[in-house]
Amino acid sequence: MNQFLSFVKKEFRHIFRDKRTMLILLGMPIAQIILFGFAITTEVQNIRVAVLDSSKDISTQRIIDRIDASKYFNIAQTIHNYDEVDKVFQCGDADLVIVFEERFNENLIHTGKAQIQLIADATDPNTATTEINYITSIINSVQLELMGTNFVPIQIIPEIRMLYNPQMKSAYNFVPGVMGLILMLVCSMMTSISIVREKEMGTMEILLVSPMRPIYIVLSKVMPYFLLSCVNLTTILLLSVFVLGVPVAGSLFWLILVSFVFIVVSLSLGMLISTLAVNQVAAMLMSGMVLMMPVLLLSGMIFPIENMPQILQWLSNIIPARWYISAIRKLMIEGTAITFVLKELAILLFMAFFFITVSLKKFKIRLQ
Amino acid sequence: MLTDKIIVAENLTKKFGDFTAVDNVSFTVNRGEIFGFLGANGAGKTTAMRMLCGLSKPTSGKGWVAGFDIWKQSEKVKKNIGYMSQKFSLYKDLKVWENIRLFAGIYGMKDKEIAVKADEMLNRLEFINERNTLVKQLPLGWKQKLAFSIAIFHEPQIVFLDEPTGGVDPTTRRQFWELIYHASGQGITVFVTTHYMDEAEYCNRVSIMVDGRIDALDTPAKLKQQFGVLNMDEVFQQLARHAKRSG
């Protein structure tokens, strides 16, 4: 046991020597949490509106004022003919153009019908749709006012309730993803690179001829990264609860337990890669291509899995982070009971078992 | 700027934090001589040499190489020297010929001149068949001969060799020293570090560094006489006995 501890100590000294990498590993979760929490938001704001108003009457002015007063929109500029619409977009000066038809108020009073054209820059489809939705509802409310009475003969009023995330913070969606990404990065990438480096420098041989059992050597390599991931996990949880205000809605106990299982999966993946890679660059690229890219793209961290083509949905099933992120979303954000997460937990446990068996086998083969 | 003293070092010192790698070293090297720079591992040989080559800034002290100040004119110094580092540092993923072409090109030689000279050199080394071999596939001894030949390819005034024969067999070492003599015969001053004491005998003059300082500097014959011993190895043993830094 003493021997084991001294090995672990040696590993720690190794890691802490490279201050810059340390700083990045500890700083990365903080930076990402802050970015996802405050900067990256899908909630539209500051939409710049250009107005083409050929009528310039009471009604159009009323609508324009109402739009300008909304917190979502700013009237950025007024244009004078239809040809300018494209130019406004091409200069990147506006996100949306409102075109009032000629004699807007007159038409509205006399024929009971007037037209507004909303031209949205639809390069970003979601933003365009949201903008049009918002502005349409503003126009609808003006329309109700114009009728002079609040009574509308037939109406169905939808009461909208946003579950789990009433303020629609993007952080709720991203925190589980950041957890998955960071744990994967620390556990798999760092572990594999550091074991491979030891192999490259030949010091692994020295360790292997020592009287320690190989399993302890591997464990001692893995220990520091395990602790480092625990530190990261704690940081992320504290930051998201106290800085972002994302509560842990479900059971903290199960949340941590599932995270441990995921950490074990990632560490064993890192070990597996280290037995396959011949040098540091290969380990780096392997963990980059095989781990990081899939985690970023296929885990559902940012991009919903249900939008992907069937074949990619199947592929996403073999990505551990997918199950982890899904479990954390349920446990942490939705606050569901562990019974709803049993499937995810079972899959992660199976993966842990599988990777450990395979990498230990590989490790033994290499010894003989 | 032809002077007889082609290298002048005055009180050169290099500190890394608390550690003084090179401690107040002064010496001169004459044009055309083979100057041996001896010492145990960690005595400060490489550090001193790197300062002279403009790879490392001295903490204090002055130095002139080929008439240029190593503080202010290090790029001019570099034009006039060749250097072969302890760790093999040619491009292993380039071919023999491509390495020659690259470094000759960097020193401003023209394509034609390079082609003619390279063939001549490869013939002399009996390397011509390896012209298109990747450097990483060469055996160590050949790599080092190539590295030396590239270091003097642009006909520098001085060539600095940092333990050029480390790790090779005695036959190759002999061959290597033949190359050094050949270069010296062409008027190139040779500054060579080594910890093989038999090689010290091949030098015109040697200096022996212990713990960052130069403890002895003279011709091998005079040093042996001074210490009253038969070979350079014993000279070295006597000096090294007091060394504090282990090898």
Next chain:
Amino acid sequence: MVLKYLIEKEFKQIRRNSFLPRLILIFPCLIMLVAPWIVNLEVKDIGLNVIDHDHSTYSGKLIQKIGSSGYFRITDLSGSYAEAMQSIQSNESDIILEIKLGFESDLLKEGSTQVLIAANAVNGTKGGLGSNYLAQIINEYSTEIRENFQPLPNTAIPVIDVVPQNRFNPHLDYKVFIVPAQMVLLLTILCGFLPALNIVGEKETGTIEQINVTPVVKFTFIIAKLIPYWIIGFVVLSLCFVIAALVYGIVPTGSLLTVYLFAGLFVLSYSGIGLVVSNYSGTMQQAMFVMFFFTIILILMSGMFTPVNNMPQWAQIVTIFNPLKYFIQVMHLVYLKGSGVWALCSQFIALLGFAVFFNTWAILSYRKKA
């Protein structure tokens, strides 16, 4: 020309590498072919769970209308709210629509009634847009009923007819948005990480020592490192253009030359960042992590996925220093909206500034002397 020999050497090294040429050609193809199918924040196929307590003609018609709208997939008709919540928790549905008992009678007798929409808002975009779509359909439905019931001219209600038009991307295809962004992403990864690993790689193998002892000028050395990535950038970009046109039918509306011009500037600035990182790093691992750290931040704050306009003021100020932001803007403006060079002055100045700044820094931070 010393530069000629140095550039020749860089290319030979790239070519000899067993991995790099494949990476440069295959990685862009892979990303361009696969990523647009993944990087899809489209909101469609929303799972809707309907609780209809009313079971009336009107509620039936409403459900039918929602079902045929194309946005929703009615997953289940639950008997109670608790049951519906279970289907949300197990991710079977995204939104619950509850129609109360007396929906029809309230609507006809009192002229007004309510429905409850409860959306899973963990994914804010999906919850928000989904419930918006649903509210819109319900609104349309009530307008239809109103029109059928109120044929009398004297009670005509003034109607403002809102005609939305989606310019530049009429079918709201997410790929149109994401394909040009993928090109930026690829250039960022390849022309950022490769230079970052380059100089530090020479440090690790020791070859930099042999270069440092030559009289090579720092400027020349850095330029020789830069130009190969510049050319690789052009190759990668051209490859992307071809794939975008052939596979997705997305061709630039504006001039291809303009895109190349700005891509050239962008690659120069980002490779410059890579070289700076490389100069300061001691090991490849360190360079890799530092690059990874900054690249993720710069990508997230570039407007590639979420508009810069949405960000809070402080974050928008930070993005002024993000070269990716300007290049993304250029790609959207030129590729999708067909803007000419005249509209891109600020982006040109910014990218030029970054290119000069980072490469000057790279030259200054390259140490020939320890």
